[in-house]
Amino acid sequence: MNNIVVVGLGAVGLPLALCYALKDCLVYGVDSNQEHLKKIKTCTIDFQEDDNGKKINEIIREATEKGNLVLSTDIPEITQPGTVIMVVVPINVENGSLNINTVSQALKDVGKKLKQGDLVIIRSTVFPGFSEEVALPILERESGMQGGQDFYLAYSPERMSEGKAFEELRNIDLIVGGINQESVNQAIATLRIISPALVHVGKIKEVETSKIIENLQRDVNIALANEISYFLASKGISGKNCIRLANTHKRVNMLLPGPGVGGHCLPWAYYYLGHITRSPEELPLSRLSRQINDLTPQVIVNLIQNYITESSYDQDKIAILGQAWKDYSSNCRHSPAVRAKEILIEKGFQVVSYDPMAKSGLGVEVVNLEDCLENASVVIIPVIQKEFLSLDVAKIQRLIKPEALIIDLKELLNKEELVSAGYKVFSL
Numbered sequence: 001m002n003n004i005v006v007v008g009l010g011a012v013g014l015p016l017a018l019c020y021a022l023k024d025c026l027v028y029g030v031d032s033n034q035e036h037l038k039k040i041k042t043c044t045i046d047f048q049e050d051d052n053g054k055k056i057n058e059i060i061r062e063a064t065e066k067g068n069l070v071l072s073t074d075i076p077e078i079t080q081p082g083t084v085i086m087v088v089v090p091i092n093v094e095n096g097s098l099n100i101n102t103v104s105q106a107l108k109d110v111g112k113k114l115k116q117g118d119l120v121i122i123r124s125t126v127f128p129g130f131s132e133e134v135a136l137p138i139l140e141r142e143s144g145m146q147g148g149q150d151f152y153l154a155y156s157p158e159r160m161s162e163g164k165a166f167e168e169l170r171n172i173d174l175i176v177g178g179i180n181q182e183s184v185n186q187a188i189a190t191l192r193i194i195s196p197a198l199v200h201v202g203k204i205k206e207v208e209t210s211k212i213i214e215n216l217q218r219d220v221n222i223a224l225a226n227e228i229s230y231f232l233a234s235k236g237i238s239g240k241n242c243i244r245l246a247n248t249h250k251r252v253n254m255l256l257p258g259p260g261v262g263g264h265c266l267p268w269a270y271y272y273l274g275h276i277t278r279s280p281e282e283l284p285l286s287r288l289s290r291q292i293n294d295l296t297p298q299v300i301v302n303l304i305q306n307y308i309t310e311s312s313y314d315q316d317k318i319a320i321l322g323q324a325w326k327d328y329s330s331n332c333r334h335s336p337a338v339r340a341k342e343i344l345i346e347k348g349f350q351v352v353s354y355d356p357m358a359k360s361g362l363g364v365e366v367v368n369l370e371d372c373l374e375n376a377s378v379v380i381i382p383v384i385q386k387e388f389l390s391l392d393v394a395k396i397q398r399l400i401k402p403e404a405l406i407i408d409l410k411e412l413l414n415k416e417e418l419v420s421a422g423y424k425v426f427s428l
C-alpha cells in the first residue's frame with residue numbers, strides 16, 4: 001500500500017486525496033484549518049463534486065471507514081520509507097502582490113517530516129522559479145538533507161476544474177518537471193496510480209510557467225470576448241452569437257463573455273507571471289485584460305444606473321440571481337456577481353440576492369427565488385444554478401415590476417418573449 005500525504009484539502013487537494021484513497025493507497029489528508037477539517041470529517045463539505053454520481057461526502061465516508069483516508073491538522077510521522085507528499089496549498093494574491101507565507105509554512109512543515117527517499121510533489125499553481133528557488137531551499141533547510149540525493153522534488157500542477165474534479169484529475173494530460181530525472185520518474189509513477197492520461201515532461205520552470213499560461217490565455221481570451229460583446233450589445237448585436245459563428249472557423253477558439261472572471265486561478269495568473277517582471281511596463285496585454293475583467297462588474301452597475309435614472313420607479317429593488325463565481329458552483333471566491341453586489345450596496349441601492357448553492361455573506365441574501373424577484377425593477381442573472389433553469393417568462397411576470405430591466409448574461413430566459421412582455425433586456 002502506497003503512503004501518500006496530501007497537504008491542503010481544498011477544492012483540489014480533497015478530491016485528489018480521495019482519488020488516491022479510491023485506489024487503495026493509505027492517504028493522510030492534512031489541513032491546518034480546523035473548521036474546514038471538521039466539515040470533511042463529518043462529511044458535510046459543500047463542494048459540488050461527484051464521482052460517477054457518488055457525492056464527495058459519501059466518498060469521504062467510505063474512504064475513512066475503510067481506513068484509506070486519515071485526516072489531521074498536522075503532517076504525521078511516517079516510518080515507512082518512500083512516502084509521497086503532495087503540496088496543494090495556494091500562493092495567495094493580495095492587492096496584486098503575491099503572499100507566499102501560507103505555502104512556505106506548509107513546506108516548512110513538510111521539510112520537518114521528510115525522510116531519506118521521500119518524494120515531494122508540488123501541485124499548486126506557482127510563479128516561475130518557485131520550486132527550485134523557494135521550495136527546495138526550505139525543504140533542505142528544514143530537513144537537513146539534500147534534494148535530488150536524499151529526497152526528491154517534482155512539480156506537476158493541477159489542471160482540473162471545480163465541479164469536474166474526479167473526472168479531470170484522472171483524465172487531463174499531465175505536465176511534470178523535477179529537480180533531477182529520478183524526481184521526474186518517481187513523480188510520474190505516483191501520478192500514474194490514479195491517471196492513465198498522457199504525461200508531458202519539461203524543465204521545472206517551464207512546467208511552472210506553462211500552468212500560468214493556461215490560465216492567462218483564458219483571462220485574455222475572456223477579456224476580448226467581454227470587450228467585443230459589451231460593445232456589440234450597445235449596437236444591438238449579440239456578441240455571443242457572433243463568437244459562436246466565428247468559432248465555426250477551425251482556427252478560432254474564443255470563450256464566451258459573462259460578468260467577469262472569478263475563482264482564484266484565472267484572476268491570479270497575471271500576478272504570478274508579473275512576479276518575475278523587471279518593469280511595470282512589461283506584459284501590457286495581460287495587465288489590460290486583467291483590468292478589463294476586473295472592471296466588468298462596474299460596467300454592469302453602470303448599465304443599471306443609466307436605467308434607473310430613466311425609470312419611473314421611486315424605489316428600485318435590484319435582484320441578483322446567483323452569487324457563485326461560475327455556473328453550478330457553491331463557491332464565491334472572487335465572484336464578479338458578488339463584486340457587482342458590493343458596488344451596488346456601496347452606491348446605496350436596495351439589493352437582494354439568491355443563490356441556492358453559494359452564500360456570499362454580503363448584504364441581504366434571501367432564501368428563495370420568489371422573495372428575491374418579488375417587486376424587483378432590475379434583475380441580474382450573472383450565473384446559472386440548476387434551480388434557475390425552471391424559471392420562465394410567465395413566472396417572471398407574476399413577480400417583478402412591469403418594464404423592469406433584466407440583465408441576462410447567461411441566456412437563461414427567452415429574450416424575444418421578455419421584450420414582447422414589455423421588459424428592457426440586456427444580454428450579450
Ligand SMILES: NC(=O)c1ccc[n+]([C@@H]2O[C@H](COP(=O)([O-])OP(=O)(O)OC[C@H]3O[C@@H](n4cnc5c(N)ncnc54)[C@H](O)[C@@H]3O)[C@@H](O)[C@H]2O)c1
Nearest residue numbers: 008009010011012013031032033088090106124125158162
Ligand atoms: N480550485 C481550482 O479549480 C484549481 C484548479 C487547478 C489548480 N488549482 C491550484 O491548486 C492549488 C490549491 O487550490 P484550491 O482551490 O484547492 O485551494 P483552497 O484554498 O481551496 O485549499 C487550500 C487548502 O490548504 C489549506 N492550508 C493552508 N495552509 C496549510 C498548511 N500550512 N498546512 C495544511 N493545509 C493548509 C487551507 O486550509 C485550504 O483548505 C492552488 O495553487 C490553485 O491555484 C486550483
